[in-house]
Amino acid sequence: MAANNLRGQVLSLYSRLLRMSRNWNATNPAETIVERQYIKEETMELFRKNKHHSEPFIIKECLKEAEARMTMAEHYRNPYPRPVNLPKRSFSKKEGKKIGKAIQKFNEQSRPIYIRSTDDAVGRSS
Template structure:
Protein backbone atom coordinates (compact mmCIF):
# COMPACT_ATOMS: atom_id res chain seq x y z
CA UNK A 1 0.00 0.00 0.00
CA UNK A 2 1.43 3.35 -0.96
CA UNK A 3 1.60 6.18 1.51
CA UNK A 4 -1.04 8.14 -0.42
CA UNK A 5 -3.44 5.20 -0.30
CA UNK A 6 -2.67 4.64 3.36
CA UNK A 7 -3.41 8.24 4.24
CA UNK A 8 -6.62 8.11 2.20
CA UNK A 9 -7.77 4.97 4.04
CA UNK A 10 -6.89 6.42 7.45
CA UNK A 11 -8.67 9.69 6.71
CA UNK A 12 -11.72 7.73 5.59
CA UNK A 13 -11.59 5.68 8.80
CA UNK A 14 -11.44 8.85 10.89
CA UNK A 15 -14.28 10.37 8.86
CA UNK A 16 -16.49 7.39 9.69
CA UNK A 17 -15.77 7.83 13.40
CA UNK A 18 -16.49 11.56 13.21
CA UNK A 19 -19.81 10.79 11.52
CA UNK A 20 -20.62 8.23 14.22
CA UNK A 21 -19.80 10.69 16.98
CA UNK A 22 -22.18 13.30 15.59
CA UNK A 23 -24.86 10.91 14.33
CA UNK A 24 -28.46 11.86 15.09
CA UNK A 25 -31.10 9.28 14.34
CA UNK A 26 -34.53 10.15 13.02
CA UNK A 27 -35.85 8.43 16.16
CA UNK A 28 -34.03 9.81 19.22
CA UNK A 29 -34.20 6.51 21.10
CA UNK A 30 -32.26 4.77 18.30
CA UNK A 31 -29.36 7.23 18.17
CA UNK A 32 -27.02 5.31 20.47
CA UNK A 33 -27.65 1.94 18.83
CA UNK A 34 -27.06 3.42 15.38
CA UNK A 35 -23.84 5.07 16.57
CA UNK A 36 -22.64 1.73 17.92
CA UNK A 37 -23.58 0.06 14.64
CA UNK A 38 -21.58 2.58 12.61
CA UNK A 39 -18.48 2.11 14.76
CA UNK A 40 -18.80 -1.66 14.86
CA UNK A 41 -19.38 -1.93 11.11
CA UNK A 42 -16.40 0.30 10.36
CA UNK A 43 -14.11 -1.67 12.64
CA UNK A 44 -15.27 -4.98 11.19
CA UNK A 45 -14.93 -4.01 7.54
CA UNK A 46 -11.64 -2.16 7.93
CA UNK A 47 -10.12 -5.08 9.82
CA UNK A 48 -11.51 -7.52 7.28
CA UNK A 49 -9.80 -5.60 4.48
CA UNK A 50 -6.64 -4.77 6.40
CA UNK A 51 -4.51 -7.38 4.61
CA UNK A 52 -5.34 -6.21 1.08
CA UNK A 53 -2.33 -5.26 -0.99
CA UNK A 54 -3.75 -5.07 -4.50
CA UNK A 55 -4.33 -1.45 -5.48
CA UNK A 56 -7.55 -2.16 -7.40
CA UNK A 57 -9.16 -4.07 -4.52
CA UNK A 58 -8.17 -1.30 -2.10
CA UNK A 59 -9.72 1.25 -4.46
CA UNK A 60 -12.94 -0.81 -4.60
CA UNK A 61 -13.11 -0.89 -0.81
CA UNK A 62 -12.54 2.87 -0.63
CA UNK A 63 -15.30 3.44 -3.18
CA UNK A 64 -17.62 1.17 -1.23
CA UNK A 65 -16.95 3.04 2.00
CA UNK A 66 -17.50 6.42 0.38
CA UNK A 67 -20.73 5.20 -1.22
CA UNK A 68 -22.03 3.87 2.09
CA UNK A 69 -21.16 7.13 3.82
CA UNK A 70 -22.98 9.21 1.22
CA UNK A 71 -26.04 6.94 1.18
CA UNK A 72 -26.17 6.88 4.98
CA UNK A 73 -25.94 10.65 5.24
CA UNK A 74 -28.47 11.22 2.49
CA UNK A 75 -31.11 8.83 3.83
CA UNK A 76 -30.20 9.35 7.52
CA UNK A 77 -29.94 5.57 7.84
CA UNK A 78 -26.62 3.89 8.70
CA UNK A 79 -27.71 0.43 7.59
CA UNK A 80 -26.94 -0.73 4.04
CA UNK A 81 -29.82 -0.52 1.64
CA UNK A 82 -31.27 -3.95 0.83
CA UNK A 83 -30.83 -5.55 -2.54
CA UNK A 84 -34.07 -6.90 -3.95
CA UNK A 85 -33.07 -9.31 -6.66
CA UNK A 86 -34.82 -12.66 -7.03
CA UNK A 87 -32.61 -15.75 -7.01
CA UNK A 88 -33.28 -16.70 -10.64
CA UNK A 89 -34.61 -13.33 -11.72
CA UNK A 90 -32.02 -12.35 -14.30
CA UNK A 91 -32.36 -13.27 -17.95
CA UNK A 92 -29.90 -15.79 -19.35
CA UNK A 93 -29.04 -17.20 -22.72
CA UNK A 94 -30.20 -20.68 -23.67
CA UNK A 95 -28.41 -23.50 -21.89
CA UNK A 96 -26.74 -21.33 -19.25
CA UNK A 97 -28.56 -21.56 -16.00
CA UNK A 98 -27.07 -21.54 -12.52
CA UNK A 99 -23.50 -20.38 -13.19
CA UNK A 100 -24.71 -17.56 -15.39
CA UNK A 101 -27.27 -16.54 -12.76
CA UNK A 102 -24.63 -16.49 -10.03
CA UNK A 103 -22.25 -14.45 -12.17
CA UNK A 104 -24.97 -11.95 -13.11
CA UNK A 105 -26.06 -11.62 -9.47
CA UNK A 106 -22.49 -10.85 -8.49
CA UNK A 107 -22.20 -8.26 -11.26
CA UNK A 108 -25.57 -6.73 -10.36
CA UNK A 109 -24.56 -6.21 -6.73
CA UNK A 110 -24.19 -2.48 -6.02
CA UNK A 111 -20.85 -1.06 -4.94
CA UNK A 112 -22.03 -0.32 -1.42
CA UNK A 113 -22.78 -4.01 -0.75
CA UNK A 114 -19.58 -5.62 -2.05
CA UNK A 115 -18.35 -6.54 1.45
CA UNK A 116 -21.59 -8.22 2.49
CA UNK A 117 -22.43 -11.87 1.92
CA UNK A 118 -25.56 -13.02 0.13
CA UNK A 119 -27.22 -14.22 3.33
CA UNK A 120 -26.59 -11.11 5.43
Protein backbone atom coordinates (compact mmCIF):
# COMPACT_ATOMS: atom_id res chain seq x y z
CA MET A 1 0.00 0.00 0.00
CA ALA A 2 2.89 2.39 0.78
CA ALA A 3 4.36 1.83 -2.69
CA ASN A 4 1.06 2.87 -4.30
CA ASN A 5 0.95 5.99 -2.13
CA LEU A 6 4.51 6.94 -3.13
CA ARG A 7 3.72 6.25 -6.79
CA GLY A 8 0.77 8.64 -6.54
CA GLN A 9 2.97 11.28 -4.92
CA VAL A 10 5.63 10.87 -7.61
CA LEU A 11 3.10 11.15 -10.45
CA SER A 12 1.41 14.13 -8.81
CA LEU A 13 4.73 15.96 -8.37
CA TYR A 14 5.76 15.13 -11.94
CA SER A 15 2.48 16.62 -13.21
CA ARG A 16 2.90 19.73 -11.06
CA LEU A 17 6.43 20.29 -12.36
CA LEU A 18 5.38 19.89 -15.99
CA ARG A 19 2.47 22.27 -15.39
CA MET A 20 4.90 24.73 -13.81
CA SER A 21 7.10 24.49 -16.93
CA ARG A 22 4.13 25.40 -19.15
CA ASN A 23 3.02 28.33 -16.97
CA TRP A 24 6.45 29.69 -15.97
CA ASN A 25 7.04 33.41 -16.44
CA ALA A 26 10.65 34.50 -16.05
CA THR A 27 11.59 37.77 -14.38
CA ASN A 28 13.18 38.71 -17.72
CA PRO A 29 10.45 38.05 -20.33
CA ALA A 30 13.08 37.30 -22.98
CA GLU A 31 14.22 34.27 -20.90
CA THR A 32 10.77 32.74 -20.36
CA ILE A 33 11.04 30.18 -23.16
CA VAL A 34 14.56 29.13 -22.14
CA GLU A 35 13.57 28.73 -18.48
CA ARG A 36 10.40 26.81 -19.37
CA GLN A 37 12.45 24.41 -21.48
CA TYR A 38 15.01 24.02 -18.68
CA ILE A 39 12.30 23.13 -16.13
CA LYS A 40 10.75 20.59 -18.48
CA GLU A 41 14.04 18.95 -19.48
CA GLU A 42 15.42 18.87 -15.92
CA THR A 43 12.18 17.34 -14.64
CA MET A 44 12.11 14.65 -17.31
CA GLU A 45 15.82 13.84 -16.91
CA LEU A 46 15.79 13.51 -13.12
CA PHE A 47 12.57 11.50 -13.00
CA ARG A 48 13.90 9.20 -15.74
CA LYS A 49 17.23 8.70 -13.93
CA ASN A 50 15.51 7.93 -10.62
CA LYS A 51 12.72 5.66 -11.92
CA HIS A 52 14.59 2.48 -10.97
CA HIS A 53 14.47 3.20 -7.22
CA SER A 54 12.19 0.91 -5.26
CA GLU A 55 13.19 1.65 -1.66
CA PRO A 56 10.68 3.99 0.02
CA PHE A 57 13.41 5.96 1.83
CA ILE A 58 15.26 6.83 -1.39
CA ILE A 59 12.01 7.71 -3.18
CA LYS A 60 11.03 10.02 -0.31
CA GLU A 61 14.45 11.72 -0.45
CA CYS A 62 14.03 12.31 -4.20
CA LEU A 63 10.54 13.72 -3.57
CA LYS A 64 11.92 16.06 -0.89
CA GLU A 65 14.59 17.31 -3.27
CA ALA A 66 12.10 17.93 -6.07
CA GLU A 67 9.70 19.74 -3.70
CA ALA A 68 12.54 21.88 -2.33
CA ARG A 69 13.76 22.81 -5.81
CA MET A 70 10.22 23.67 -6.93
CA THR A 71 9.56 25.78 -3.84
CA MET A 72 12.85 27.66 -4.25
CA ALA A 73 12.21 28.24 -7.95
CA GLU A 74 8.80 29.70 -7.19
CA HIS A 75 10.07 31.81 -4.32
CA TYR A 76 13.16 33.25 -6.03
CA ARG A 77 11.62 33.22 -9.53
CA ASN A 78 14.72 31.36 -10.72
CA PRO A 79 14.47 27.70 -11.84
CA TYR A 80 18.21 26.98 -11.71
CA PRO A 81 19.83 25.29 -8.68
CA ARG A 82 21.03 27.73 -6.06
CA PRO A 83 24.75 27.94 -5.27
CA VAL A 84 25.85 26.10 -2.15
CA ASN A 85 28.34 27.14 0.48
CA LEU A 86 29.33 24.51 3.00
CA PRO A 87 29.01 25.48 6.67
CA LYS A 88 32.10 26.86 8.43
CA ARG A 89 32.55 23.66 10.42
CA SER A 90 32.67 21.41 7.36
CA PHE A 91 35.88 19.63 6.64
CA SER A 92 37.64 19.39 3.33
CA LYS A 93 40.33 17.07 2.11
CA LYS A 94 43.80 18.42 2.75
CA GLU A 95 46.21 18.15 -0.14
CA GLY A 96 47.80 14.70 -0.27
CA LYS A 97 45.73 13.23 2.58
CA LYS A 98 43.03 10.58 2.41
CA ILE A 99 39.60 11.76 3.40
CA GLY A 100 38.17 9.87 6.38
CA LYS A 101 34.78 8.17 6.30
CA ALA A 102 33.43 10.38 9.09
CA ILE A 103 34.47 13.56 7.27
CA GLN A 104 33.06 12.27 3.99
CA LYS A 105 29.75 11.42 5.69
CA PHE A 106 29.60 14.83 7.36
CA ASN A 107 30.24 16.58 4.05
CA GLU A 108 27.51 14.55 2.33
CA GLN A 109 25.05 15.34 5.12
CA SER A 110 25.84 19.04 4.98
CA ARG A 111 24.79 19.24 1.30
CA PRO A 112 21.34 20.85 1.05
CA ILE A 113 18.56 18.58 -0.20
CA TYR A 114 17.83 20.79 -3.19
CA ILE A 115 21.30 20.29 -4.69
CA ARG A 116 21.82 16.55 -4.20
CA SER A 117 20.87 15.56 -7.76
CA THR A 118 23.64 17.76 -9.12
CA ASP A 119 26.29 16.32 -6.79
CA ASP A 120 28.66 14.17 -8.87
CA ALA A 121 30.22 12.42 -5.87
CA VAL A 122 26.91 11.04 -4.62
CA GLY A 123 25.38 10.59 -8.05
CA ARG A 124 21.79 11.19 -8.95
CA SER A 125 20.46 8.46 -6.71
CA SER A 126 20.02 10.61 -3.58
